[in-house]
Amino acid sequence: MKNIILFCSILLFIGCNNQQKKEPISDSDANISIKMYHDNTGRDDQFTGGIKMIPIETPKGEFKVWTKRMGNNPKIKVLLLHGGPGMTHEIYECFNGYFPQEGIEFYYYDQLGSYYSDQPKDLSLWDLPRFVEEVEQVRGALGLNKDNFYLYGQSWGGILAMEYALKYQQNLKGLVISNMVASIPEYQKYSDEVLAPQLPPEVLEEIMAYENKEDYSNERYLDLIVQNYYTKHIIRMPVEKWPNSINRAFHHLNPDVYVTMQGPSEFGIKGDATLKHWNVKDKLKNISVPTLSIGAEYDTMDPKQMEWIATEVQNGRYLHCPNGSHLSQYDDQENFFKGLISFIKDVDNGSF
Template structure:
């Protein structure tokens, strides 16, 4: 009797396997290939590769880590800051692998897992563009597979890269970044600041005017009333470990040199203070996705406008998201991002 029951179950399972669709079989095969490290030069390190970067001040190494295999969909992730780390993107692990999208974590020079030379002259936008190009070449990315994703400062970097090297790109993704620092500051001053309680804004501006940016009270006010509403709309005690690690690992030499000392905009002698490429966006011809969020520090209407200025754009709006919408609006962020990558890959964009 047991044997009859065993063979009956086995037969049912066999029929179920026989009836599986070709697409589901293909998915299984793709997933097996996706996780296969066989004969890869990064197998020993589990996908991690230190890439030597030539700079005017010598050769340094930057950290990258590959997730998955896909010959036609490879995404290089440019983190924000400047001076933060790839850890801001660790939520991607929950969404991209099941779509068989290959992607690369990457700590830019000066960031936590890469070399951190003590030379402020290296924190220069044009030099970072050349760094990205060297990373692209080292990873074997090219116009038939290379998607460049940049968020916040990474969005500045990917726009600047595309204006020089777009012939190497298959798809461009500009996330949570406008095309003008002046416009960002205007939005911050005229739209976001007035949303703060008047007494809070008044106290913040006292510290701002005195340039007392390291004052604990100033930082507490910014975190409580600004970060929790416009950076990541999750109670701070519930912030993901990956976000906390990235904040703990920030390189303030890079951050202050390029972004400035204020947590309330780009100020002081920051090298990015005058950055503006609005009048150059029309030169970008590659398929481009811009991502904006309702509660972002960046104006979502400006992000939508960028998608109409480039020659082949699409806009993704995250109605519940803020600056880190890959965490606080995953419901809209990841389906829209994945659809863009697959649409470009399939020719449906």
């Protein structure tokens, strides 16, 4: 859940999405035909191409959040929780290259405060329990239930997914926790003791000088982070090859949400960020719904801790992306999507 604010000032490049040839779906392997999957006849969102602006009740009044449905499958519906906090659904646009041919219905979703949804200025709204209730309201509005509802959360979205499952797992068919550990203090420890020392000594020294001065918006600091840290642990590609979808998402970040919950630093969560002490390690044993934990070899998060999540929940599986980093849906697509789709189908057909 590394700092995305910096990209708003330095990312001017357009990349291209990786593509991989797949066989089309068939009745035998997805229990739904191509025609059925793409038939929107009678759907209440046909007029808007799958988009719904869902009203959300909050302690500060009613607002609307943006969702977009992709495909039709009454048995499999995946709601995607983006990272950040304050990012957008755009980081998942590559899912459109893999889920449709597998017959998987899925939903893009911008959480309250994110670019395509309402963006109120009251900082008290950027509160974890309130976000959990928002997800529950979105679930209800979309008609998702225990017979079809898979919740996928990556990074901050993984925090939100864990907290949702701990309160509302009776509504879930499957849970996916992607690229997120169960403890922010352990995330900070891994950043300080494992990842930071891997940087060239002179680079780390210069970065920490800016950190110590809290000069997080300095262009030199941002450039050092992107070139030496992000291209190794966020998305393992040269900046000029980053997908356009990622660049747009970074550009659309809401810094008010991000700084309130995550803080301004690149190296973990500092200051008075509301997520600084978050930890649910002792609660994971209460999650009984089938759960997939996804980790990556070069992630900002410790892959061993993400593997541990799969052993701590009651019905878990771990997916390791050996070539991936924090955005392994882009830099290790072959392993990422193969494992994710297998989990969804195994749960669906009862073989998990």
